[in-house]
Amino acid sequence: MKPEIVVMNFTHVYEQERFLSNSHFRWIDCTDLNGTDCYCDAEAADALRRRMKPYSPHGLHFIDSGNYHYVSKFWTDKIIEPFSMVVFDHHPDMQPSLFDEMLSCGSWVKTMLDTNKFLRKVLIVGAADRLIRAVPDEYRDRVKFYGESSLEHAEAWRKFSAEHVDEPVYISVDKDVLNTDSAVTNWDQGSLSLVSLESLLSIILRNENAIGIDVCGECTPSLDLFDEQRSISIDGKANHELLSLYCRLASAR
Known part of the structure; x- marks a missing residue:
């Protein structure tokens, strides 16, 4: 069975990425929603949950720019068994929200740890070392870091995984973990190459x-326009590679 591919379209950017021109993909149009950019207000959260309701957390979900990374929370809210989260991100996304009770792209991991009763542990891969040091001590027993300075050998991940992963995992990838040759994002980026990301994802x-x-x-x-087309081309290539990797490995299971 082919894995389900869901595309959440907030900014129209996916309409320009050729790898998504497949009639079998499921599109969720979010372009008409207000209150979604970086911060998600209550009305927008309700609307997103309604539009996502027909779809399962299983499969591959493209969720637009890093400004909408909080959507990962809505996907994982659908999981009703103990699980761990593996997050590839240059930022831990564990800041307190600037607005009470409002989910944001910088706070969603913290919110999940505070509210999701099925979430056992979060493994953050590729975060900047200075940001790792800023995470509050109260979360240290449930948040484990595979830092940017440790991204060297596959064997290191296998050891890390064996020590920390006991449950099914949900994986979230923010391409800002990649270097600027591998992706173009609207946030500061890490040093991981696309080949290294694919290698680590394959292991997981x-x-x-x-x-x-x-x-x-x-x-x-x-x-x-030239820079925009170049960025879309680079990101489209990265997405195509990640899509191909996931479909190949998912079909082989």
């Missing part, structure tokens, strides 16, 4: 019980 998908995966980190519109 082959060795863990993966529930599903989402991908964000698209570029934002630019006043320079």
